Amino acid sequence: MRTTDQAGDVEGGEPVPDDAEPSDEAQDRAGGATILGRITASGFIAPAAGLIGIFLIFPALWTLYLGLTDVRLTGAAAADPQFVGLDNYTAALQDSLFWNALVVTLIFVLGSAIVGQTVLGFTLAWVLRGWRSRTRQVIEVLVILAWIMPGSVVAFLWIAFLDGRDGTLNAMLPFVTDTEWLLENPLTSIIVFNTWRGTAFAMLLFGAAINSIPPSHLETARLAGASGWQQLRDVVLPRIRGHLLTALLLLSMWTFNLFTPYLLTQGGPNFETEILPIYVFREAFNFGRLGYGAAISAIMLLINLLIALFYIHVLRERNS
Amino acid sequence: MAEVRIEGLTKRFPGGVQAVDDLDLDIEDGEFFSLLGPSGCGKTTLLRSIAGLETPTAGRISIGEQDVTRIPPGERDVAMVFQDYALYPHMEVVDNIAYPLKVRKHSKSDRHRRAGEAAESLSLGELLNRRPAALSGGQQQRVAVARAVAHEPSVFLFDEPLSNLDARLRLEARTFLKRLQGDLGVSTVYVTHDQSEALALSDRMAVMKDGRIRQIGAPEEVFSRPTDLFVASFIGSVPMNLLASTTTADGGLELAGQRVPVPGPYEGMLEPNRSVTFGARPEHGSLTPPDTPGAMTGLAVVAELLGTEHLVTVECGDVMVRVVTSDPPTPGEPVGVRFEEAWVLLFDTEDEQLIRREPAAAGDVRSTG
Amino acid sequence: MSAPTRRHEPVRPAAPPARVVVRAVVGRIGFYAFVAVAGLFFAVPMLWLVLAPFDATPGLAAEIPSSVTLDNFRAVLENPFALRSLWNSLLLSVITTLLIIAAAALSAYALSRVRIPGRDLMLYVLLLFSAVVTGTAAMVPIFRLVFELGLINRHVGVVLVLAGGLLPAGVFILKDFMDGLPRSYEESALVAGASSFQVLRDIVTPVVRPGLAVIGVWALVQVWGDFLVPFILLRDPNLSPAAVVMFNFYTEGGTANIPLLAAFSLLYTLPVVALYLFVNRRYGFRFYGGIKS
Numbered sequence: 001m002r003t004t005d006q007a008g009d010v011e012g013g014e015p016v017p018d019d020a021e022p023s024d025e026a027q028d029r030a031g032g033a034t035i036l037g038r039i040t041a042s043g044f045i046a047p048a049a050g051l052i053g054i055f056l057i058f059p060a061l062w063t064l065y066l067g068l069t070d071v072r073l074t075g076a077a078a079a080d081p082q083f084v085g086l087d088n089y090t091a092a093l094q095d096s097l098f099w100n101a102l103v104v105t106l107i108f109v110l111g112s113a114i115v116g117q118t119v120l121g122f123t124l125a126w127v128l129r130g131w132r133s134r135t136r137q138v139i140e141v142l143v144i145l146a147w148i149m150p151g152s153v154v155a156f157l158w159i160a161f162l163d164g165r166d167g168t169l170n171a172m173l174p175f176v177t178d179t180e181w182l183l184e185n186p187l188t189s190i191i192v193f194n195t196w197r198g199t200a201f202a203m204l205l206f207g208a209a210i211n212s213i214p215p216s217h218l219e220t221a222r223l224a225g226a227s228g229w230q231q232l233r234d235v236v237l238p239r240i241r242g243h244l245l246t247a248l249l250l251l252s253m254w255t256f257n258l259f260t261p262y263l264l265t266q267g268g269p270n271f272e273t274e275i276l277p278i279y280v281f282r283e284a285f286n287f288g289r290l291g292y293g294a295a296i297s298a299i300m301l302l303i304n305l306l307i308a309l310f311y312i313h314v315l316r317e318r319n320s
Numbered sequence: 321m322a323e324v325r326i327e328g329l330t331k332r333f334p335g336g337v338q339a340v341d342d343l344d345l346d347i348e349d350g351e352f353f354s355l356l357g358p359s360g361c362g363k364t365t366l367l368r369s370i371a372g373l374e375t376p377t378a379g380r381i382s383i384g385e386q387d388v389t390r391i392p393p394g395e396r397d398v399a400m401v402f403q404d405y406a407l408y409p410h411m412e413v414v415d416n417i418a419y420p421l422k423v424r425k426h427s428k429s430d431r432h433r434r435a436g437e438a439a440e441s442l443s444l445g446e447l448l449n450r451r452p453a454a455l456s457g458g459q460q461q462r463v464a465v466a467r468a469v470a471h472e473p474s475v476f477l478f479d480e481p482l483s484n485l486d487a488r489l490r491l492e493a494r495t496f497l498k499r500l501q502g503d504l505g506v507s508t509v510y511v512t513h514d515q516s517e518a519l520a521l522s523d524r525m526a527v528m529k530d531g532r533i534r535q536i537g538a539p540e541e542v543f544s545r546p547t548d549l550f551v552a553s554f555i556g557s558v559p560m561n562l563l564a565s566t567t568t569a570d571g572g573l574e575l576a577g578q579r580v581p582v583p584g585p586y587e588g589m590l591e592p593n594r595s596v597t598f599g600a601r602p603e604h605g606s607l608t609p610p611d612t613p614g615a616m617t618g619l620a621v622v623a624e625l626l627g628t629e630h631l632v633t634v635e636c637g638d639v640m641v642r643v644v645t646s647d648p649p650t651p652g653e654p655v656g657v658r659f660e661e662a663w664v665l666l667f668d669t670e671d672e673q674l675i676r677r678e679p680a681a682a683g684d685v686r687s688t689g
Numbered sequence: 690m691s692a693p694t695r696r697h698e699p700v701r702p703a704a705p706p707a708r709v710v711v712r713a714v715v716g717r718i719g720f721y722a723f724v725a726v727a728g729l730f731f732a733v734p735m736l737w738l739v740l741a742p743f744d745a746t747p748g749l750a751a752e753i754p755s756s757v758t759l760d761n762f763r764a765v766l767e768n769p770f771a772l773r774s775l776w777n778s779l780l781l782s783v784i785t786t787l788l789i790i791a792a793a794a795l796s797a798y799a800l801s802r803v804r805i806p807g808r809d810l811m812l813y814v815l816l817l818f819s820a821v822v823t824g825t826a827a828m829v830p831i832f833r834l835v836f837e838l839g840l841i842n843r844h845v846g847v848v849l850v851l852a853g854g855l856l857p858a859g860v861f862i863l864k865d866f867m868d869g870l871p872r873s874y875e876e877s878a879l880v881a882g883a884s885s886f887q888v889l890r891d892i893v894t895p896v897v898r899p900g901l902a903v904i905g906v907w908a909l910v911q912v913w914g915d916f917l918v919p920f921i922l923l924r925d926p927n928l929s930p931a932a933v934v935m936f937n938f939y940t941e942g943g944t945a946n947i948p949l950l951a952a953f954s955l956l957y958t959l960p961v962v963a964l965y966l967f968v969n970r971r972y973g974f975r976f977y978g979g980i981k982s
Binding site: 371372373392393394395396398400402404405406408409410419420423424471 | 871873874876877878879880881882883884887891892895896898
């Protein structure tokens with residue numbers, strides 16, 4: 001108790017709000033002005049902005065226009081493309097292979113990104129947390145190597161691994177001898193392949209998220225008698241919800257646009273692994289229909305936008 | 321070496337925060353001058369304006385004879401020690417100390433000689449080739465000071481340089497800072513929110529609030545004769561007793577429902593029925609037997625050991641009064657409390673200013689720049 | 690309380706209840722089973738890469754070589770495209786990485802120090818956008834753009850496209866490092882009289898070096914492994930990087946040349962693995978801020 005309480009509205013007796021200090025924002029601008037002038041700053045930003053503008057933003061916008069033309073890879077329509085309105089889009093909607101590609105893509109994303117990588121990545125991060133041993137390091141190194149090795153090498157590793165006659169997988173399985181996995185279960189194969197390939201990101205992200213939980217929170221739960229599962233549900237998951245949604249968003253979008261399965265199957269057999277990126281590639285570069293390919297690209301961008309909006313919506317919803 | 325003159329300085333941040341408000345201040349050559357105030361009072365903004373890290377909205381800053389208001393920080397010939405020391409983690413101690421000299425294109429040998437001397441004077445001689453991360457907090461703080469010293473500026477600017485040290489180190493660092501500044505005789509502006517630091521170090525100090533200076537003076541003066549209630553409440557490790565009271569018709573004071581005489585220096589100056597705030601430091605009080613004439617009576621509630629003495633809280637009606645004594649009563653015991661009249665201050669409750677005593681002492685005049 | 694008297698017998702806690710023991714044992718067994726399966730899942734497909742290059746008669750199966758040899762690497766030396774493609778990969782990734790580091794560092798610093806309304810949201814949107822566009826969604830317009838610029842079949846086209854696509858993430862990561870740089874570092878240098886350029890050279894760059902290393906390594910790995918962009922933009926097999934040449938080796942007609950594939954795969958993979966192991970040992974491989982909701 002302060003003796004000043006009795007002195008009525010003594011100014012000094014009142015706590016001074018901390019935010020009376022010039023806010024970060026204010027200091028940001030004022031300090032920024034001395035450290036780096038606006039003109040210098042613009043000059044610093046220019047190279048990156050130029051590269052991003054020309055080779056990232058412009059192509060994305062241009063694809064909307066190209067999708068409305070009949071531009072081709074070669075020939076007359078390459079030099080002088082004609083405006084064809086929505087013809088490419090109506091053609092796409094009538095093409096059963098487009099619908100096939102869309103369905104295959106969705107299954108691929110659901111199976112490898114949302115289920116495979118997220119679940120396996122989280123399980124690894126959770127199980128290996130706080131465990132200090134060589135084994136843990138080895139497993140982490142393996143998972144990360146699978147992620148960073150060149151795509152065409154890992155594709156061939158899996159072609160060899162899944163080979164019907166000589167493949168290591170069949171050699172390890174006692175009951176089957178000659179399943180041609182890439183021909184008989186192609187979609188499952190690329191889903192498992194992509195889970196193997198991309199789990200590292202989820203594992204690292206969730207590992208960092210779990211690490212950021214103050215130990216006292218888990219210890220409080222343990223003292224209250226919570227089991228491992230209860231700790232996970234009541235303490236960990238609520239705290240890393242943001243990380244979880246971020247991981248799902250990024251993994252979904254990356255997987256949706258992934259070209260690597262082409263290196264294993266080129267979309268075959270019989271279009272069973274023809275995801276949308278491969279469909280676009282085949283139409284645009286094998287058949288030379290650039291305009292049509294651009295239209296499909298535009299549809300893919302739209303779907304990506306929907307995925308992003310969906311996650312942002314969920315994130316907002318949960319936060320408020 | 322130079323004096324620092326601030327005229328009409330105003331700093332308004334975008335977003336409307338008025339950090340410094342039409343402020344005038346003269347800091348004399350060779351003086352150790354502290355800016356003291358709660359966070360958000362504008363003291364750091366004022367210091368950064370002197371350094372040139374903030375551009376004032378209005379007003380003028382001069383160092384020596386030169387108007388530096390529009391001159392970039394590097395040309396002001398000042399050295400600043402930051403709260404976080406701002407030691408560059410990738411440079412060894414010697415390079416950290418010598419960096420300002422390097423920027424000013426001193427030769428390598430000159431740089432190393434001066435850095436070595438500065439380090440020596442701060443007992444850092446052994447640590448010249450260490451990285452900052454390998455130093456203790458106290459050593460890092462001294463490196464930051466050495467960097468300022470090696471630069472031989474005309475003004476030192478310190479921004480809460482001791483606030484990241486633990487209490488014991490802070491005392492040590494305080495002593496060497498005071499001594500160093502005395503030896504070098506360089507004008508020093510020292511920002512702190514710790515009143516004991518300001519009292520211990522300063523030749524003169526200014527207490528700031530809301531972008532304005534509330535009081536300027538020597539530490540003794542600010543401590544013993546604060547000119548308003550804010551300064552009175554802000555200064556002192558044990559806060560001053562500030563008690564609401566009213567003058568009575570018979571020339572006394574009504575205090576917590578009890579009547580005490582008006583302190584001698586104020587006798588005959590106060591009209592009856594005036595609301596005043598009675599200010600007295602616990603150090604100037606003493607305990608008496610209960611119901612001693614002229615003392616307030618109450619119940620001793622708590623006695624806290626300060627070291628050699630005790631801080632006793634006495635409940636007088638609904639008012640808490642604190643007194644420092646070497647002979648504490650047992651809690652619950654009725655006691656009387658009396659303050660030495662010469663030290664008692666009365667403030668006008670309305671405008672919160674100290675009521676001047678006759679004859680006016682020099683220290684009562686509010687300093688203006 | 691008096692000082693404790695010396696005990697003569699060691700203190701033993703009561704044995705834990707049986708259910709606690711059972712639960713712990715079951716938990717341990719489950720744990721090791723999971724770890725073993727997960728470890729095998731990630732390790733086995735890689736075995737071939739380690740074994741086949743040294744096998745005198747390599748097949749598709751991962752087997753302990755019956756006789757160890759380095760002859761397979763001679764196949765790489767003799768192939769007209771193999772070594773050249775590794776050189777092309779090196780060229781593309783080093784130049785792209787340097788471009789990304791320089792452009793990202795400058796803009797991340799400026800973005801960190803000068804406030805632009807909506808800056809963080811813009812960066813985040815760009816980051817998501819780049820994840821989409823660099824993949825595949827923009828392969829048609831990118832091909833047309835590079836074609837119009839006359840850069841088809843030239844390395845510079847690949848470099849620019851990859852730099853544009855990877856920059857948003859680079860800026861995003863580096864800005865995090867720049868934001869973590871105490872402002873007092875720069876202010877202290879300014880008070881000492883340093884210019885903006887000196888601050889950048891003497892203080893900012895050395896302090897954020899770990900950040901530069903992070904995006905450098907990351908960009909190197911990305912470009913080194915990228916397949917689609919050079920696949921579309923380069924026609925001349927002499928210009929192709931290893932990613933494309935590797936693909937050609939196992940898809941082009943006839944029986945695959947397994948000794949060549951095995952040795953070439955290893956040579957192509959080793960730099961990435963070495964870089965990763967180096968970074969992992971030196972700094973610890975982990976996420977640097979930035980990636981949160």
